[in-house]
Amino acid sequence: xxxxxxxxQVASRHDTVTAMARRRTGEPSLEDVRRVASxxxxxxxxxxxxxxxxxxxxxxxxxxATVSELARRMQLAQSTVTELVNRAERAGLVRRSASNVxxxxxxxxxxxEGEERFAASFRALADERRALQQAVAELGx
Numbered sequence: 001x002x003x004x005x006x007x008x009q010v011a012s013r014h015d016t017v018t019a020m021a022r023r024r025t026g027e028p029s030l031e032d033v034r035r036v037a038s039x040x041x042x043x044x045x046x047x048x049x050x051x052x053x054x055x056x057x058x059x060x061x062x063x064x065a066t067v068s069e070l071a072r073r074m075q076l077a078q079s080t081v082t083e084l085v086n087r088a089e090r091a092g093l094v095r096r097s098a099s100n101v102x103x104x105x106x107x108x109x110x111x112x113e114g115e116e117r118f119a120a121s122f123r124a125l126a127d128e129r130r131a132l133q134q135a136v137a138e139l140g141x
Contacts, residue, residue, distance in 0.1 A: 049125075050074060051084055052093065052118040055108055064097075064109040093117060 028036075054073050058065045065073075071081040085108055088094045093114035099105035110118060 047084055048088060048091075048093065049118070049121050051081075051088055052110060052114055052121070055094065055110055056115075056118055064107040066099075066105055066107060070108065088114070 051070065051074075054070055055065050056063055059069065059073075067078060067081050067085055070085070071078040074081060076084075085094060085096070089096065092111055094108050095111050096106040096108055099107060
């Protein structure tokens with residue numbers, strides 16, 4: 001029992017010394033890395049939510065959009081949005097269909113799974129939308 005405790009104390013001291021050395025050399029701590037990884041996951045989730053929101057709330061009101069339209073509205077490069085749409089398509093959230101007018105254009109629409117996930121996310125974010133609306137309204141006063 002004592003040996004285990006001594007080993008734990010050594011491990012704890014080692015972790016402390018390692019963390020201090022990282023701070024001195026500018027290396028990120030494990031906690032820093034975890035925070036960034038968590039943020040990246042949240043950012044990707046936000047991008048997918050935004051993609052589904054912009055498709056569902058398309059400018060034409062037909063619940064579909066082209067990659068060019070999405071890129072313009074998201075203010076991202078078309079190649080970035082293309083990759084985002086590709087990932088969402090592989091995840092079963094969106095589907096593409098060829099334009100009836102121009103075969104070079106594909107329209108992006110939500111799948112049934114995309115509709116369900118969007119609806120759940122939209123409901124879950126209701127409080128955050130209200131808080132943001134209030135904060136923006138207070139800025140205007």
